[in-house]
Amino acid sequence: MSANSTIAAARPQIRGAATFLPPIILLAGAFVAFWLFPYDLGFMTRILIMMVFVLSFDLILGYAGIATLGHAAMYGCGAYAAGLFAIHVSADPLLGLAIGAAAGALIALVSGLLLMRAHGLSLLMLSIAVTMVLQETASKARGITGGADGLTGISMGPVLGIFEFDFIGKTAFWYAFCVLFVILLVLRVVVASPFGLALRGIKDSPSRMRAIGTPLYRRKVAAYVLGGAIAGIAGALTAQITSLVSIEAFNFALSAEVMVMLVLGGAGRLYGALIGTLVFMTVHHIAAGIDPFNWLFVIGFMVLAVVFFLPEGLISLPKRLMRLD
């Protein structure tokens, strides 16, 4: 058998391992974390939700190369929509997630029709402006959103009519994990599709994409809406699990943190988003526990080190170490 045919025969096996191994590791990791840290389920659930949020941003920034600083807009809308839906219509969590996704997608569509015509600094500024308008709207509409006090009174029914949310947070943990797992699988399908390849093309060279006949604007709006729907799901999860929607859901710092987590882990790889979120939130948690006033130094140095020494993010660390041999 020639060398080429040996490589060709090995390719499906490599692809098989690459397909199944990471989700298995993720699942195993969730079980290990669940048993090792039973008193930190709340914190770990927050990490899982934030992973969903950062994954949604990975589709937009990591794959399509659309840099915004207003991703909290979709997260906040999803949170408020799911919270209001739970209070006024139905306490079913999955229905609430669908409403959160729809709200995130809707605001992404409405704002994306404008934003996706902008580039660079204008896009950054416009995306921040959209989030500020939404935050101000939520603050002023006190009668509906609770204003600066936040939306309270959210009480969720059991997941699938079976699993009640418990005080320790076991149901919330596994609920958030299942949502993350499904979102991850969906995104894996999307990024491996012709649409996903087109997004990578847009990130690499928009002018070349235009020259091969791609309707660039439509593809970018579609990516933004899909990312917005997933961000809306992350917001809805937060509302359902914490039973509160704070006005901080639209905070600029949240949009910025999402970008930092993605860059830290490695953009455009999906699993980089998971690693970045896990490392950022864990280091933040530990550092803030040790020194509540100076923890930002630790995060700052960590990001500096990664950007300088691992520009492709922490996910590229194993490859970099192998190259040192």
Add this chain to the structure above:
Amino acid sequence: MTTGLQVRNVSKNFGGLRVARDITLDLPAGARTALIGPNGAGKTTFANLIIGALEPTSGSIYLDGHDISKLPEATRVGAGIAKTFQITNLFRSLSVRDNVRLPILERERRTASFLRRYDGDSAVEEEVEKTLAEFQLLPLADHLVRNLAYGQQRLVELALTLSLKPRILILDEPAAGVPSSDSHLIIDAIKRLPADLSVLIIEHDMELVFEVANRIIVLVNGTILVEGTPQEISQDPKVRELYLGAGHG
């Protein structure tokens, strides 16, 4: 119905600067036309007017008798006009195979599809492999484009553009920056282009121009100075003066 591309009295101004003046030319099926001229003559601007990256200030462009002057670039590409870039413009972080695959998927209107793998269509994959083989790129198929030598990147540029199966192909300085040892790769590839394809080559390399073109247009200051067969152009006194200097006897 008139087939091919017709350019009629096209002009382009950037503010007070006229970069294309009243250009009229035909590119019928099977044409091998070269557009030559000194730097700043407006050659690339003219190519951008045809492809739709720029809109003419006045005049019209027709494809098979239909006015396409107002159509956006993506629509013109779909109608069969494609262009290579003067400075290589590829998907640098994608593999050579994906650089060829993406235009084929786009041509087949598949890039809106979410649900199947991008490498899951056997007809597309067969065409990808065939195109790679045609351009002798199979050994490099899994390499990232950014890691290739410039001459190889120019070949990928050509393969990518031809994957769109255009009827009108504009080659903007296809051999620019390619070492002379590799330029035969580009010349061979151009010679192998389908006979019915209409090709407009913008080029400074006269050796390449005379080797592949059967008609030459000389553009100076945004206007056509002279056009004719390679032999007519090489003997034209205005062209000789332009390229060899006024004192050349």
